[in-house]
Amino acid sequence: MKDTEGYVTADGRQIGGVLMELRNITLKFGGVTAINDISFDIREGEIRAIIGPNGAGKSSMLNVISGFYTPTEGSVWYKGEQRPKMKPYEVARMGVARTFQNIALFEGMTVLDNVMTGRLTHMNAGILSQAIWWGSARDEEMENREKVERVIDFLEIQNIRKTPVGRLPYGLKKRVELARALAAEPSILLLDEPMAGMNVEEKEDMSRFILDVNDEFGTTICLIEHDMGVVMDLSDRVVVMDYGRKIGDGSPDEVRSNQDVIDAYLGVPH
């Protein structure tokens, strides 16, 4: 099963080998089993979706991948190696960036500053050099500023660069959050419901950005989304969760015709 060959998508993109693999993940909160023995992988360059009804355990899965939750059982493999127990900031430094279901931004800081924090994992000047050797820390600062400006241009938020994030409408906040994650130049980008609460136009914009990011930077993306239509358009492969279990895994077409998935979405009693 260890094929490193990858596959070619319907639209002709070459998908690489396994980048991240979740093996037999179980996550319990007291009596609640949020994730029940789930395994799946994410391949280099693909857009992988996790779907499922409310409370299925999707966010929990993303939290396991990003180190916010430690699985009760099972292991996470990254680039072919088993990942030891890690804190979220350590996972971030390994190249995993994420957004949150309930937007987590630095409300008091400007858009620019928010996106700049995405560069923290790339800034190495030590504390001392920052405090004393103004020079080297400043060069680094300028270099990162350039990268950040490019992300800001890419996501078309130039006009709000200096606006405090707290004042932005919901849709733009979501975009700023994406910008911050992108600024990290992640090897995996995790998006928890990037289009939730958006109107149709905003959803279209966001879909376009996600596709563009994947296309231009080759970024591997794992996203959670409720809107079936959007998921089918965006993703290369889909994991379907229901009550903490995996009930489907495959291409959008395969998943759509899977009887368990249809039942879960139509609310057939368990």
Add this chain to the structure above:
Amino acid sequence: MLRDIFITPFVDMVEAPDFLMQVLWEGLVSGVLYALIALGFVLIFRSSRILNFAQGIMVVFAALTLVGLHAMGLPAWIAVAATLAVMFVLAVTIERVVLRPLVGQPDIILFMATIGITLFLIGLGETIFGGENKVMITGELGIPTGDTVLEPFGGLLILQHLDITVVLVAVALVGALLAFLNYTRMGRAIRALGDDHQAALSVGISLQTIWVLVWFIAGIIALVTGIAWGARAGVSFALEVIAYKALPVLMLGGLESITGAIVGGLMIGVLEKIFEIYWGQPLLGGNTEAWFAFVLALIVLLFRPQGLFGERIIERV
């Protein structure tokens, strides 16, 4: 009586503007120190939700350590460096021994823990350096002690060189701190952590590193304040009270606002001095500085519960 309250003080101010300037200057000097200490509180509170009861004792401890190390034979500036090192070790120790094990506990537990730190530092300070009053090594540090006399409005304005130095150093320190917070990676991380823990973690910020850093900054602030205040009042455990002045400053400025701490500190320093001189001494027998700031803060809170600068952003979920 009404005349004494509402008219005489203002007449006095206008008739002797040079004296008013003297009062303002002295208030400003205290205010700068209040602002510094409040800033230490704010940094720690923003990044860890801890109301640091130990800030005051850190001032005493830093001053004691400096004077003590000098008394043991270290040259003054080496003693300063050594004291900074001690404050750094203290920050690391507090993070390891107190904060890390208590992470996620209710705020009140963390607050109690800082009371524990206070008691520990009192004990440690007394054991190593003794509890008796000491003199700050002002001269040895090269802090000037003379004064400059100006003659504004044909009157007299006496500026102690010590006070001028204190203000300059404090302004430089605040300036450096603001630059650090706004333009460096670590500074941005500190501000970020204050805004949203989850988001901070997701961009690779380590809570532990930031906690050590903010406690160390609080330690640096404690040392500077300790030197400044110790030079005027001597070094003793009574110094701790100046940190309590940070409380009304925080009530006014808000626990989370850096600007609030600075403006609030200066305001309280100046207003309490003016009140003392023009109302307190003539009408109330003086010594109003002990309580004025608290009453002022309470009155302000009656009308603006969020403090002067608290513009709470309403969270949308």
